[in-house]
Amino acid sequence: MKVLISVDMEGVSGIVHPSETNPDRYDYERGRALMTAEANAVVAGVLDAEPTATVWVADAHGPFRNMLPEELDRRAHLVRGKPRPLGMLGGLDERTDAVLLIGYHTRAGGGPAVLAHTMSDAILDVRVAGRSFGEIGLNAAMAGHLGVPVVLLSGDDNACAELRDLVPSATTVAVKQALGQAAAVALHPEVARERLRQAAADAVRRRAQVSPLTITGPLDVEVDIYSPVTVDLATLIPGVSRAEGSRTVTFTATDFADAYGLVLLLVQLATIKPG
Template sequence: MRWPVLVMVGSLPGGASDGAVGRGGAGAVRLLAVTGRCVVKILISADMEGVTGVTWPDDVLPGHAQWQRFRPVFTGDVNAAIAGFFDGGADEVLVNEAHWSMRNLLLEQLDERARLLTGKHKALSMVEGVQYGDVDGVAFVGYHTGAGTEGVLAHTYLANSLTGVWVNGTRASEGYLNSLVVAEYGVPVVLVTGDDRTCEDAAGYAPGARAVAVKDYVSRYAAVCRPPARTAAEIRAAAREAAALAVRTEPVHGGPFTVEIEFDAEHLVVQAACVPGVEPAGERRVAYTSENMYEAIRCFKTVTTVVSSAVEEQYG
């Protein structure tokens, strides 16, 4: 992807010097030439399991009629967040697709003020774009809880074969993992949407963020849902408030990080241990340690990719 050239007219410690040209380093401040105020850029990481009305695998798996049905709903949740951020004073919104093939949102229906980063094979996957130094706040739209916990379509990267993830002993959802990644760039999580259990999870890793529950958990495959018009209004209002929270801070370097992964079958441990640095760590578990979350999440992606190739057809 080609990123726009930005003119740096000021900086915080660690940023580019006055007049430098580039994407912007960590801590860099961009100013609007007309008003002199700081440019505010939001990155929306858009997943699908936590979208309004979604409760069943067919709702989110490409190729199914239900997936086609929920693509406009997914786009609607994202548009509500985009509108709210612009209402709150944001100048730029970049939406990064973060579900499955990462080609689910309908570009032709997306709010024309935003830009869409779509497609797979991105260095930071779900939070791609945060590493370029010009993002002030991150929103997790359509998120869900982690593997082994209560929540609609709860999982962490792999739907069934991965049964739990822990980082330094704390059980980790995708939201928790991604919050640790963006913290290394000094970027706060300012908005989270999903089911009510997802909002409870977010209170642990982003206590200052605005949260919107678009449905209430009943089981992994059932929820009490609110109509899209209602959830869109709630998401937009929360995003408007969240825009004020988009203020970069000093990067948080909390490493080293020991990541422990539990699978539903022992042969997956053998496969995962093929990845350099990953070792068996007890029954159906592997573990590895990385000095920072950038490396930790990249290793995690590698493990899940290798393991997914070893998941066989269901039987019994």
Template structure:
């Protein structure tokens, strides 16, 4: 069994603030250690379920948060950027399941460190008219590759978002949001045990691989800055629906990859910290 793990940071056990997850933050080094412990719990759970090949993609911010020497030796690591598929770099249809570790809820949700990909620069996103963030877009892209998402870990808001998107995905709440930068924390040992056990159980009873969608998908993004929406239609297939909103239609995962280009364009036009 081959398992793919995409690990973000905002939804990791014990982390609640930008200082925990941003390079240079006063608690960032502690956050990196906590991130490694959560992903290692998922790796142990996958091994218990019979995984023989595990690929971990460091999917947060600079994408070099995990120290390779802190990662479980049974897992391989994709580290650094740029990556053509960003948070899903390395995922192919050859994997039997995907795991989302340390994920967070979408922009506008009252979840810990909630946002969609680019802090407050992205105000809203929709996939085929359905509100979406990192969770839903990762799930839809994995499904397009024929890979089921077996489990997700994060705060209770992220877990609820995943359940709303696909109730068959097992979830592990590692903290309970009181606000965007405050949460009731689950004890570390309890959290890691829950991650490990949930991953084992979810991989031991995998659903059938999802059929690849036969139809095209439409991704719509509303930006904070009108300048981003003004520039992006220079990319073939991108159109505007108003002064701050663009959309494009295509097949996943190609559309996911194109969205990565949109973000690089937006980053070149704006220079905003992600958690203002």
């Protein structure tokens, strides 16, 4: 069997502040070490349950170059760097049997929650068929489009609730209780890793009991964007329109894969500054 572990950073135990998640800030090295250690705990749990599994680990935070390759469990395959197909789900395909979302965070506007946002600070909201989706929902539905269930998520308590609302049968591990955007009560990292290892093993064993999140098309998509310049660029894409009098762009996607890909493109457009 093949398992994909997608690892973000904001939902890792002990992390509460951008200084711990930003490569240009002073506490980033501690953050990336904590992130790598949680990934290792989950790899170990998957292999406790399925010793012959092929395990892929997708570095899914920011530049996708955060985890320390030399410190990662040598039994795992590391997906690193960007841009790449399927973004945070790099390595996902129809042969994947289960996806585990580790260190994830709540969508923009979903607080109080630690470091809540959606893809980047440039995206204020993504609505698919009228429902608001953050990274948890977008990635769960993209996996579901390929018939793959998300069986485990870890993060703060609000991130866990966000997945359970979408996939009630999934396993969740709250490694911290959110007090606000940059504050939480966190488990000791070693305790968090112990719980993650056990939860990963349990989730993989019961993967057949978790249904993929399936959203069928065509789909009307609305994306609220912070910068007017990004809205201007987005309207250059065929099929993308500006909602009158707002910073919202809209488009119709044939299926969720098309919606997901275009949202990833909008995130990248937001990095372009006026010439």
